[in-house]
Amino acid sequence: MESLTLKNVRLEGKKTSIHIKENRIKQIGKPQAADTLIDCEGKAALPGFINCHAHSAMSLMRGYADDLPLQTWLEKHIWPLEAKLTGEDIYWGTRLSCIEMLKSGTTCASDMYWHPEKTYQAFRDSGIRAVVSSVFIDLFDDEKREKQIKENQELMKKYGYENPRIKIAYGPHAPYTASRESLEWIAEESKKQDALVHIHLSETDKEVKDCVKQNKLRPVQYLEELGLLSENLSCAHGVWLSQSEKKILGEHKVNIAHCPTSNMKLAVGGVLDYEGLTSRGANVCLGTDGCASNNNQSMLQSMKTASLIQKHHTNNPTRLPAEKAFTMATEKGAKALKIDAGKIAEGKLADIILVDLKNTKLLPTYNLKSNLVYSATDDCIDTVIVDGEILVRDRHMEGEEEVYEQINQIKERITAEK
Ligand SMILES: [Zn+2]
Structure with missing residues (x-):
């Protein structure tokens, strides 16, 4: 046209x-x-809305297993089902999400999932704007790390610059599933190529405690030491953060993709501190998370939930007013993904x-x-x-x-x- x-x-x-x-x-x-x-x-x-944290193919799991304790849900239901999914399944699951997202006003999504080339193809065929990352999990195993590095290099080479609507990012799953060496490699690649990085951060109290035990540092301090914190980094969740971690995230202008519906459904036990993060300079945007923990990808619903949970949690009805929730879903998302959108203006x-x-x-x-x-x-x-x-x-x-x-x-x- x-x-x-x-x-x-x-x-x-x-x-x-x-x-x-x-x-x-x-x-x-x-x-x-x-x-x-x-x-x-x-x-x-x-x-259009910008969904900063999605696992689009998980639309295949909508309603598959709900109302369960987190570990049972993951180990007995979600992971066994994921093991059965083929690349083709992931393509169609992502296509389903593209329809759902587009028809609910989302024009761009940042995705992290297995078979990233299939995710890429599904986004490309649907026409939606996207940031695609592969789930980088090495479970501290050298062989797995080498394999993941190779796959990520190939993905970036093949699709990194093919389609102006789709960017390729690095997607280390979380500090507790990707090794120090992998995170350092990603930090270096991100700097070299000015590439985006998408990670899960401090969703549960347990992962924070495990990180302190293993690395003698809280997750944000650990990521800072590895050189990962920058404007190119988007962290999903950011629920369990200390005051000093919020300060560090603000200093590095890190993006936090708030996923309120998922946090409530999985009962992660805390609420993202919107004021504490934004007042210190972090860019708080909005995501749906995958369909297994939401169970839809409507940013309209996520905006409402984000606003209500801030009011409810702080016992203050003036918190996160509609205008700010809307900005999280548009302008702040565009900033996080470095996309020249999020606003209707000439140019x-x-x-x-x-x-x-x-x-x-x-x-x-x-x-x-x-x-x-x-x-x-x-x-x-x-x-x-x-x-x-x-x-x-x-x-x-x-x-x-x-x-x-x-x-x-x-x-x-x-x-x-x-
Ligand atoms: Zn997630």
């Missing part, structure tokens, strides 16, 4: 036109002639969603962002544009049916093998 004009669209409450040339917002104001013209009467334009990437102002969840519209955070459901999202390309129109996406058929077949096979 060469050019696209969204006319009669509401932007920050005012009616205007947005002109898109190739993949960027060229002009906002008077309607311009374009190859495609959409009359957006009754719709408002907003930046920015055209990653835009149109919401239906006639949806009951958005009426009356005193404050659209408040309605989106506290009231909206996925069916409020009418149209989704990524990189100037319309991927969802009137809540419909091309190729949905084939994906649903494949998912049902995979489910039948998994159930038969159970």
